[in-house]
Structure formats: structure tokens, C-alpha cells
Amino acid sequence: MSNELKETNFQITGMTCAACATRIEKGIKKMEGVKEANVNLALEKSTIKYDPEVASEQDFQKKIQDLGYDVVKDKVEFDITGMTCAACANKIEKRLNKLDGVDKAAVNFALETVLVEYNPEQVTVPEMKEAINKLGYTIEQKIENAGEKVDHRQIEIEKQQGKFIFSLILSFPLLWAMVSHFEFTKFIWLPDMFMNPWVQFALATPVQFVVGKQFYVGAYKALRNKSANMDVLVALGTSAAYFYSLYLSIRSIGSGTHMVELYYETSSILITLIILGKLFEAKAKGRSSEAIKKLMGLQAKNATVFRDGQEMMIPIEEVILGDIVYVKPGERVPVDGEIVEGQSAIDESMLTGESIPIDKTIGDSVIGSTINKNGFLKIKATKVGKDTALAQIIKVVEEAQGSKAPIQRLADVISGIFVPIVVGIAIITFLVWYFFVSPGEFAEALEKFIAVLVIACPCALGLATPTSIMAGSGRAAEFGILFKGGEHLETTHRIDTIILDKTGTVTNGKPSLTDVILAEGVDEKEFLTLVGTAEKNSEHPLAEAIVEGIKEKGIELEGSETFEAIPGFGIQSTANGKQLYIGTRRLMAKQNINVQDELAKMENLEKQGKTAMLVAIEGRFAGIVAVADTIKETSKEAISRLYSMGLEVVMITGDNTQTAQAIADQVGIKKVIAEVLPEGKAEEVEKLQKSGKKVAMVGDGINDAPALATADIGMAIGTGTDVAMEAADITLIRGDLTSIADAIFMSKKTITNIKQNLFWALAYNCIGIPIAAIGFLAPWLAGAAMAFSSVSVVLNALRLQRVKLKA
Amino acid sequence: MKKSIMIWAISAIVYLGIVIGAYSVFDSINPKTEQHTNQTSH
Numbered sequence: 001m002s003n004e005l006k007e008t009n010f011q012i013t014g015m016t017c018a019a020c021a022t023r024i025e026k027g028i029k030k031m032e033g034v035k036e037a038n039v040n041l042a043l044e045k046s047t048i049k050y051d052p053e054v055a056s057e058q059d060f061q062k063k064i065q066d067l068g069y070d071v072v073k074d075k076v077e078f079d080i081t082g083m084t085c086a087a088c089a090n091k092i093e094k095r096l097n098k099l100d101g102v103d104k105a106a107v108n109f110a111l112e113t114v115l116v117e118y119n120p121e122q123v124t125v126p127e128m129k130e131a132i133n134k135l136g137y138t139i140e141q142k143i144e145n146a147g148e149k150v151d152h153r154q155i156e157i158e159k160q161q162g163k164f165i166f167s168l169i170l171s172f173p174l175l176w177a178m179v180s181h182f183e184f185t186k187f188i189w190l191p192d193m194f195m196n197p198w199v200q201f202a203l204a205t206p207v208q209f210v211v212g213k214q215f216y217v218g219a220y221k222a223l224r225n226k227s228a229n230m231d232v233l234v235a236l237g238t239s240a241a242y243f244y245s246l247y248l249s250i251r252s253i254g255s256g257t258h259m260v261e262l263y264y265e266t267s268s269i270l271i272t273l274i275i276l277g278k279l280f281e282a283k284a285k286g287r288s289s290e291a292i293k294k295l296m297g298l299q300a301k302n303a304t305v306f307r308d309g310q311e312m313m314i315p316i317e318e319v320i321l322g323d324i325v326y327v328k329p330g331e332r333v334p335v336d337g338e339i340v341e342g343q344s345a346i347d348e349s350m351l352t353g354e355s356i357p358i359d360k361t362i363g364d365s366v367i368g369s370t371i372n373k374n375g376f377l378k379i380k381a382t383k384v385g386k387d388t389a390l391a392q393i394i395k396v397v398e399e400a401q402g403s404k405a406p407i408q409r410l411a412d413v414i415s416g417i418f419v420p421i422v423v424g425i426a427i428i429t430f431l432v433w434y435f436f437v438s439p440g441e442f443a444e445a446l447e448k449f450i451a452v453l454v455i456a457c458p459c460a461l462g463l464a465t466p467t468s469i470m471a472g473s474g475r476a477a478e479f480g481i482l483f484k485g486g487e488h489l490e491t492t493h494r495i496d497t498i499i500l501d502k503t504g505t506v507t508n509g510k511p512s513l514t515d516v517i518l519a520e521g522v523d524e525k526e527f528l529t530l531v532g533t534a535e536k537n538s539e540h541p542l543a544e545a546i547v548e549g550i551k552e553k554g555i556e557l558e559g560s561e562t563f564e565a566i567p568g569f570g571i572q573s574t575a576n577g578k579q580l581y582i583g584t585r586r587l588m589a590k591q592n593i594n595v596q597d598e599l600a601k602m603e604n605l606e607k608q609g610k611t612a613m614l615v616a617i618e619g620r621f622a623g624i625v626a627v628a629d630t631i632k633e634t635s636k637e638a639i640s641r642l643y644s645m646g647l648e649v650v651m652i653t654g655d656n657t658q659t660a661q662a663i664a665d666q667v668g669i670k671k672v673i674a675e676v677l678p679e680g681k682a683e684e685v686e687k688l689q690k691s692g693k694k695v696a697m698v699g700d701g702i703n704d705a706p707a708l709a710t711a712d713i714g715m716a717i718g719t720g721t722d723v724a725m726e727a728a729d730i731t732l733i734r735g736d737l738t739s740i741a742d743a744i745f746m747s748k749k750t751i752t753n754i755k756q757n758l759f760w761a762l763a764y765n766c767i768g769i770p771i772a773a774i775g776f777l778a779p780w781l782a783g784a785a786m787a788f789s790s791v792s793v794v795l796n797a798l799r800l801q802r803v804k805l806k807a
Numbered sequence: 808m809k810k811s812i813m814i815w816a817i818s819a820i821v822y823l824g825i826v827i828g829a830y831s832v833f834d835s836i837n838p839k840t841e842q843h844t845n846q847t848s849h
Contacts, residue, residue: 162815169819193830202826 005035006052008100009121011045011072012064013156016218016278018462019229019419020069023222027067031055042466045121057100057119068221073103074120078128080112082137092139095131099123114139126317126385160279167211167272170203174265178780197249197262204264208242212271228419230457234274236423237453241267241779244446261443263450263779270454270783277787280794295394295477298369303334306378323381327372335368336383344375393482393733406487407465407754414461422456422769429773437775448775455768455782460789464757467797472750475801480734481743488729490754492713492747494694498642498740499685499707501699502653502660505717506639506667506737507629509541509700513549514610515626517601522622528555531615531625534573534580537563542611543571545627568654568677570613581616584656584675588614588621595621606658609666636667638737643668645741648693652681652707681707698732698740715740742805749803757793764789 015021021041028037028046033054039046048060061071083089089107092114096105101122107114116128125141132139173194180188193199209216215238218231241263248262303319304311304326311326316334319325324340327333333346345357348370357373360366366379368388385391426449433445469486476483483489503509518527532550535543536557551557562574569590570583581591585602588595593616595602602624605612610626642649650671653660660674673684681697685707688695697704697711708714708728716728717735732739768785771777777785 158809158811161809162812165812166815166819169816169823173823193827193834196830199826199830202829203823206822 004052005049006100007047007049008057008060008119009045009047010060010064010119011121012039012069013044013072014069014218014221015039015041015044017041017230017458019222019227019458020218021462023225023227023229024064024067024069027063027225028060031059031063040466041462042470057122058103061103067225068218071119072121073117075115075117076125076128077113077115077142078132078139079142080107080114080132080137080139083107083109083112088137091135092132092137095135096128099128099131102128113142124317126315129318157279160275163211164272164275164279167207167268167275170207171265171268171272174200174203174268178265178269197245197252197264200262200264201246201249204242204245204268207268207271208238211275212238212267215271215274228423230419232419233422233453233457234270236426237450237779238267238270240446240450240453241270244443263443263447266447266450266779269780270450273780273783273787274457277790280787280791295390298332299390300332300334300369304328317385319381319384321381321384323384325379325381327377327379329372329374329376331372333366333368333370333372333377333379335379335381336388337366337368337379337381339364339366339377340380341378342376344377345373347371347373393477407490407751407758414458418456418458418461418765422453422458425456425769425773426452432773433775444775447779448773450779451772451777451782452769454779454786455772455777456765457786458761458765460761460764460786460793461758463790463797464761464793465754467794468750468753468757468800471797471800472746472753475803476743476746476750479739479742479746479805480732481739481746482731482733483743483747484729484731488713489747489750491694492696492730492744493751495647495696495713495744497648497650497688497693497695499650499652499681499688499695499697499711500669500737501681501697501704501707502651502655502663503541503629504700505698506635506651506663506669507631509629511542511545511611511627511629513546513552513625514628515605515612515624517624517626519598519620519622522617525555527615527617527623528553529557530575530578530580530617531582531623532557533560533575534563534571534582536560537573538565538571540565541629542613542627545629546613546625549627568675578618582613582625585614588616591616591619593619593621598624603658606656607662609659609662611655611659631663631666632736634736634738638741639668641738641741645744647744650688652676652684679706682710685710696740698737715743745805746803750800753797753800757796760796761789761793 012024015024018041021039024046025037025039028034028039028048031050033051034048035051036049037046038048046060046064050060064071080092083092089109093105093107096102096114096116099118101119102116103119104117105114106116118128129139129141176188177190177194177200179185180190212235215231215234218229219235222229222232245262245264245267300316302313303316303323304313305319306312306324306326319335323335325334325337329344339360339362341362343359343361346360346366347357348367360377365382366377367390368383369390383389386395429452430445430449433448434440434442438444465486469489473483473486473489476489483492500506503511516524516528518524528550532547532555535546537560538544547557560573560575561577562572564572566572566583566587568584569587570581573580573582581587581593585595585599593614595614595616598614598621602612602614605624605626608628610628612624612626614624615622639649648671649669650673651660651664651669652673654676655674657672657674660672664670664672676684681704685695685697689710689712695711696713696715697707698715698717699708700717708716713730714728715730715732717732717737717739730743732743764785768777768782772782
């Protein structure tokens, strides 16, 4: 296997329950070259990681089709300009066919068109256009297709709705006939014709073979692949009722006044109720991906760009890197970019939760989907398409919704073996009734057999976890909490210890220069020039604060001759021919620079919560600079909330103990670990884990990466940049600490919801099977209960979409 | 109501009408007697 793994996604149709999803997953995992395969029933999507040298997308498509399912493919037709001969047509065809996700591309040279069949999960229309434009041709989507996006889920919902109505209309007379024959409903009038076996046969047959065809097809595909799913149960159960009734109807011909007991209404009503359950499921699945739709709705559809000397409006997909985009007041920023002209206030609340618009001017970056409030802006596109912050957020949410929590794998295993066991129980039930309970009463035994098959359907079990994960992670995303995977949604609620980084997490991470104390005989201007020059090369927030503060005093700075950052100690630099050391007591001690008399001043500054740095020039103490970072407004309240949830809160920092303690006292943190080197943070996390704690680390995701990776849950706090998302398990977009408690709260809510769903799903099956076997459950009632179980699981999951965060 | 759903609904109603109509015709040709089979549902 090569080292370069590729990832591909497919939308799959035809899955009816978790057994189907498990079967596809197992089938693909067995293929050579496949490293990982994940099939999500609720999303109807598969994600496969594979070695492209061993396997291909076509192999996966074929495997999925061999297993009896299908891959969603879209078709699009383009007009081509620029072709001069058949060789051009060949070139275009080859290029399109090489694109990942394109199944088939066929160029019609005479008509100057190309028809492309493709996987919409892998490739988009703009990507195809770009590929062909690079060859020197132009392709434009045909007008009648332009702008259309086929919503396969909506088509499926409408199909199920139609089938349900058809089935309901034809089943209604059968239901009427059944109801009017109960002891307590004998008064209900019923036209004689609906009691005629052949009228009943005529009504039940289209329901059985037109509406019910999908169960026969599904059952056949499952059995052909030596497995069983809910279609097998439904096909068996309804067929038993229908064909036994048909047999009795034929036998009754010419038999005079013999009263015949038939079961046509059983099969028809069962099918009607099961289709109703499927319809609710399909609708609920559509609603549970509302979070993604909401996020996608934030995106602008068009952008005004300046190209070739003129202004033009183009679809957002056609914006390329470097384009100058115009954004008028009130419009959404279409793509991520940098302001090249103008200034304005930008409303970023939909992404960061910051309710006050942020002032932006030339050189500032803006995020796509935010709203330009009051100034006209020209923006240079720096990230487009899949690379924008919004697209990254959508991707994280989609991946989280598609990934499996450990608890779900258990449900999948159970679903996979459930159906064969249920068929066995149903057969035993039939035999017990036929030979022992009511000897010779075939009809009675058959009824119990059908009831057991139908009540045991495991579709609710298969839906229990994925729908909750989808709803929970989607709702969390609305609160600015991005869970990277279902497993993190499950683990987060078990956290009992939170470790917080100081700078940028508890504090704003925007320190400012507060104090400059000079040693005797040191010139202030020279001191500031040298310190500023030395610190200019450092990327540390404290260094940036010093440089800003010095510049504000009107001092011009140039680059230093040498620079070396010594993590945990400070910096060493040569500026204007002089050697400088700027940093901690330890740095001075290491360089044998005497600062004993200055320590009191340093401590005094630190007690005020400031970070003080000693400065030595040419081997002698020259002064102290101090910076102070402000605490985030919500930090104190957030930490108090974490304590009230029973969590232990620890602050960890490379800063000195006094400063760290002063900050901790201000926000109410009781435990502080200070003067920790970057690699030491991960060790501290490990120490706590070894003492049995479940640890969450909260940091900015860049220099905290080892600690974030070591912790049970890593949370990146900030604006959701690529680096933060890569390092952490959860990204807290809104940047304030209250999101930590919110993330734990959402995790708890989601896990509770999953457990409720699993309980109800299993309860329906476990309680329902013995009740049906004993004979207390009529088949039609079993069908209603089974449909209700799926619907109730999905509706319960959807409650997560209305969860409100605790104040 | 969407077109596809309308088609399913109308098909069911038309089919139901055909079944009822066919039975009515058959019944008028072969009127019911006491000997005729009836069906009981359970």
C-alpha cells in the first residue's frame, strides 16, 4: 500500500435499515486497498479512505451495486466552444474522465456538447469547467439545467408520500371491513362488497406488489448476498398474510355458505403503516440535516468582481484566487479575502458570535458569509470554494454527522445479527402454536408468526444513534461548537478536569505594553529601539505587544542582525551591533547576568498580573519591560459555571508563577501550573490522566498542539482557522470560555438522547416479541407499533434541535 | 400537492372505482343468494 491515501464519498440509495449500512461497510472494508470505510444510514452516505494504486472509485461503485444498492449520480450537459476536430473532443473527454468523481463523459463533436455523469459528492460543475478551461476550451452548462440542483432526498420523500396515499386509499375499505367486525363496533355499517374475498383480493394486490415491491426487491438483494434486513421481515410477514388469504379465497370457491377468515387487511395495513414510518423517517432525516442547510444558507450566491477592466456579477463558484471582489453595504462578503480598498464595520456574529460589528480597514482579513454593514469594500480573494472558513466549518459538521460514535457500532452489530434471530423466533412461535397451543389451527399460528416478524423490525435501532448525532452536532454547530466526530460527542460528557491555557484562552491574547523601567544610566530611546528591534522578529503575542507599544512612542524599528527564540526562557538577539537577552529570571541566570537587585520590582509588576521581562544589553542588566493581557469578559463567569458543573479547572502557562496566580485569582481558578515549557504541557496532561482523570485541554491549537493531542478531548478556541481545526477534537468558534461548558452540556444532552433512543428501540423489540409470540398482538397492531417506534426515535432525536443552552 | 403525489392518489381512486364498478356489474348479473360465500374478518 502506498503512503498516499485518498478519500472518496458516495451518496447511496436503497438502504432501509442499519443491517444494510453494516453490510455495505463490511463489503467495502474487505476490498483490497481500503483502509477505512464508514456508512452512515441517516445521511445515506459512505466515506472511504483507500490506496488509489490498489482500488478506484469505479471499484467501490461496482461493489455497492453488486451488494444491491446504488450510488447517486448526477448528469449535466455542457456546450463546448473552441473545438476544431475530433482530437479536441478526445482531449476534453479524457480530461473529464480523469477527474475524481466523473463516471462518464461523452463528447458529441457534431453538436458541440458533452454529457457528464458524475458523483456530486466528489466533483462539482465549476471544477469540471475549470479543468476544461485550462485546456483552452470553454464549456458552459446548458441553460435548461443551469442552477438546478437535484435533491435526491426530496424525490425520495415525494415517492414515499405518493405510495403511502395510494396504499391508504386501497387499504381503507379493508380496514373498514376489519374494524366493523369487532364485538364493540358491530353497529358500523359496511357495504357488502367489501366483505367479498375477490374485492378484497383486488384491493390488496396492488398494495402488495406495487407499493410492496420495494420490500421484495430489498429482501431479494439481501438474501442474494447471504444476509437479512428489515425487508426480509416485511416481505415474509406480508406475503404470509397475503398468500394464505389467496389460498383460502381459492379454496372457498363453490363451498357454499362456508365463512372464510382472510388476512388481506393484515398485509395491506402493514404495508401502509411501514411506508408511513419510512416517510416520517425520510422527512426527519431531511430536517436533521437542517444545520448544514442553515450554514449553507449563510453563503452568498453571487459575487461582483472586477475583471478585464469591467465589473461583472458571477456565481460565487466562479470566483478565483486573486479576484478583486466588490462588496456594497448590506451585502454578504462572498469569499474569504483581504481588504484592498475601503473601510467598514463587518458583522461576524453568524460565525464568531461577536455581536458588535468589527471595524475593518485596508489590510484586514474578512471572512466569507459575514455582512458588510456600512462601507463600500474592495476585497482580494484569498480563499475560495472549499477553502473558505465557512466551507471548512460545513465540512467539519458534515464529517461529525457522518462519523460513528462507539455506541453506534454496538447498535450496528446488534442489528446485523438481529434479523436472522427474529426469523428463527418467528418460526419457533409458529410451530409452538400450531403443534401445542392451538393444535391444527394454521391461521392462528400464522398470525402470531407474522406479528413476531413485524414487531421485531430493527429499523429503530439502526436510526437511534445517527439521528441523535446529526441533530446534536448540528445544533452544537449553531452555537459555534464544532465537534469533529461522533466519538468526541460521546467522550466530552465524561470529562472531569479542564486544563486552560492562559494567553488567548483565559485572556484576550492581545497584551499591551504597560511599563518600561530603566536601569541607571540607560538611555530610554536607545533602550526602546534595541528592545523593539530585537522583539520584531518574534511571533510571540508578548513580543508583538512590546513592538506595538514602542512604535506608538514614535520610534522607528528595523530588523535585527540575529534572532533566536529560546522557548520558556525568552529571546537572544543582536540589534544595531549589540547583543541582547530579553526574558525570564532563568534566562538571566543561565547567562550569568546579575539581576538580584531588580527582582523586587519584577515581582511587584507580576503581583499586578503583568508579565515582566528582564532586558540585558551587552551582558549587563538594562531594564524591565512589562506587558499586560486583559482577561476576557466572560472568563470569570465561564469558570464559575465549570466549577458548578463539578469539574476541576486548572490553568497552565509558560508565564511566571506570580503573574499566573494573579490572573487565576481574578477569574477564580484555584489551581495553577506555571512556568511550564511547551512540551511540559503535554506531560502535565498525562500526569492528570494517570491519576484517573478524564482531561480536556483548551488552547489556541497552535503551540498547544501536543497537549491538545494528548488530552482526552482537545478544544481549540478561536476563529476556527485551519490549524486550530486540525489540532483539536472540538473547535469553539466563538472564542469565549462559556463555550466549554456549552460543549459538555451538548455532549451530555446528545448522549442522553442516544440512550433514550436505544432504550426505546430495544424495548419495543424486546417487549414486543414475547407479547406477539404469546398472542396479545395482532399483526396490524405490530405494524403500527413498529412504524411508531421508528418515528418516535427520530422525533426524539429532533428534540435536540430545540435544545437551549443554560444561561 | 406535487404532481407525482397527485398521480398516485388519482390512480388509487380510479382503481378503487373500477373495482367497485366491476363488482356492481357482476352483482347485478349474478344477484346474491344465501348460498353465496361471504368473508369474515377477524
